[in-house]
Amino acid sequence: MKRNTWQRQAVRDALGERPGFVSAQELHASLRESGSPIGLATVYRALADLAVEGDADSLQSDEGEALYRACASSRHHHHLICRSCGRTEEIEADDVEEWAAATAARHGYTEARHIIDVFGLCPACSAG
Amino acid sequence: MKRNTWQRQAVRDALGERPGFVSAQELHASLRESGSPIGLATVYRALADLAVEGDADSLQSDEGEALYRACASSRHHHHLICRSCGRTEEIEADDVEEWAAATAARHGYTEARHIIDVFGLCPACSAG
DNA sequence: CCCGCTATTGATAATCGTTGTCAAAAGCCT
DNA sequence: AGGCTTTTGACAACGATTATCAATAGCGGG
Ligand SMILES: [Zn+2]
Ligand SMILES: [Zn+2]
Ligand SMILES: [Zn+2]
Ligand SMILES: [Zn+2]
Numbered sequence: 228m229k230r231n232t233w234q235r236q237a238v239r240d241a242l243g244e245r246p247g248f249v250s251a252q253e254l255h256a257s258l259r260e261s262g263s264p265i266g267l268a269t270v271y272r273a274l275a276d277l278a279v280e281g282d283a284d285s286l287q288s289d290e291g292e293a294l295y296r297a298c299a300s301s302r303h304h305h306h307l308i309c310r311s312c313g314r315t316e317e318i319e320a321d322d323v324e325e326w327a328a329a330t331a332a333r334h335g336y337t338e339a340r341h342i343i344d345v346f347g348l349c350p351a352c353s354a355g
Numbered sequence: 356m357k358r359n360t361w362q363r364q365a366v367r368d369a370l371g372e373r374p375g376f377v378s379a380q381e382l383h384a385s386l387r388e389s390g391s392p393i394g395l396a397t398v399y400r401a402l403a404d405l406a407v408e409g410d411a412d413s414l415q416s417d418e419g420e421a422l423y424r425a426c427a428s429s430r431h432h433h434h435l436i437c438r439s440c441g442r443t444e445e446i447e448a449d450d451v452e453e454w455a456a457a458t459a460a461r462h463g464y465t466e467a468r469h470i471i472d473v474f475g476l477c478p479a480c481s482a483g
Numbered sequence: 484c485c486c487g488c489t490a491t492t493g494a495t496a497a498t499c500g501t502t503g504t505c506a507a508a509a510g511c512c513t
Numbered sequence: 514a515g516g517c518t519t520t521t522g523a524c525a526a527c528g529a530t531t532a533t534c535a536a537t538a539g540c541g542g543g
Contacts, residue, residue: 230510230519252500266522271501291419291529292500307462316462323454327473334435334444336475343471345455347464358490358539380529394493399530419500420529 234265238273239297242283247313248294248306286344309349318345362393366401367425370411375441376422376434414472437477446473 241258242249249257255270274295277283284298284306296306296315303324307316323343331339369386370377377385383398402423405411412426412434424434424443431452435444451471459467 228511228519232510232520234521250500264522268502268523269521272520287415287417287419289415290500291415291421293419307459307464309464310466318458318462320454320458323451326448326451330446330448331435331473331475334446335478335481336435336437336473337481338438339473339475341471341473343469345459345464345467345469347459347467350463353463353465356490356540360491360539362492378529392493396494396531397492400491418529 234269235273235276237263237265238270239277239282242274242277242295243297245296247315248284248286248288248296248308249313250288250292250294254295286342305343305345307345307347309352310346311348311352311355314349314351362397363401363404365391365393366398367405367410370402370405370423371425373424373441375443376412376414376416376424376436377441378416378420378422382423414470433471433473435473435475437480438474439476439480439483442477442479 237258238254241254241261245254251271251274252267254274255265255267258265258270274283274285274293278285278295281301282298283295285293285295286306288294299317302319304317304319305323307318309315327341327343328339331337365386366382369382369389373382379399379402380395382402383393383395386393386398402411402413402421406413406423409429410426411423413421413423414434416422427445430447432445432447433451435446437443455469455471456467459465
């Protein structure tokens with residue numbers, strides 16, 4: 228069975244305090260700065276677990292890094308992400324979901340999934 | 356100025372013969388098998404150049420690998436990709452383009468871009 | 484056609500994110 | 514508390530990508 232360790236909770240908490248996506252390395256550094264002696268491998272494992280359990284969303288950055296974010300809604304959704312500060316909004320659109328499924332079907336593709344992310348500059352960063 | 360080398364042409368050709376996305380490593384292996392003595396670093400460089408010039412599309416795989424594909428149309432488009440064999444169809448959808456732009460704008464985000472990829476099993480792989 | 488300049492190549496080392504290893508530490512029972 | 518297992522974390526290993534740099538080879542001029 229899965230055990231309750233302060234490490235997993237620390238990762239969960241640290242992730243929850245972030246307004247946007249972070250890498251495992253960044254989160255680890257941030258935890259260490261806060262005085263936590265948590266190990267890097269543990270942060271990687273905890274984030275992977277959270278993603279599997281649906282408590283965190285993950286995506287690959289442009290450079291191929293894995294980024295994570297605390298997942299607010301448990302429903303299927305996508306993200307609008309600030310390219311500059313990482314701030315993230317959760318977005319939904321049934322029309323787009325249908326379009327993705329229909330497009331796959333029209334070409335004879337089955338078991339369709341999709342990756343949809345919108346990047347921009349948030350109001351604060353647009354102003355700066 | 357940019358020089359014309361057989362290596363760059365070989366990468367361009369090899370990429371053009373592929374029906375879907377490939378990694379730099381795969382393309383390099385394939386070129387070597389065909390008897391070409393081209394170096395790995397050169398394949399990486401050539402692919403990066405092609406992507407910058409708009410002659411190739413690129414995306415990050417689930418595992419964080421960079422994948423490339425010869426770009427047929429120069430217009431903005433997306434891809435429907437077979438998860439099993441890599442076969443790829445180019446797809447377009449103005450509705451979705453508009454949705455992405457409108458969604459960003461509604462949240463006050465500017466300079467919006469997006470990543471939209473659909474993955475599934477192509478007809479051949481669905482049958483298997 | 485040959486020279487010379489400089490961009491390109493490619494073997495290799497270095498880097499970076501991530502995962503595997505395994506003994507020590509800590510949960511979770513009774 | 515005692516015992517059984519899971520989890521941890523320092524460290525090594527790994528795979529993809531990039532940097533290094535001497536040797537190679539376009540390309541333009543003579
Ligand atoms: Zn921002
Ligand atoms: Zn969706
Ligand atoms: Zn297929
Ligand atoms: Zn688009």
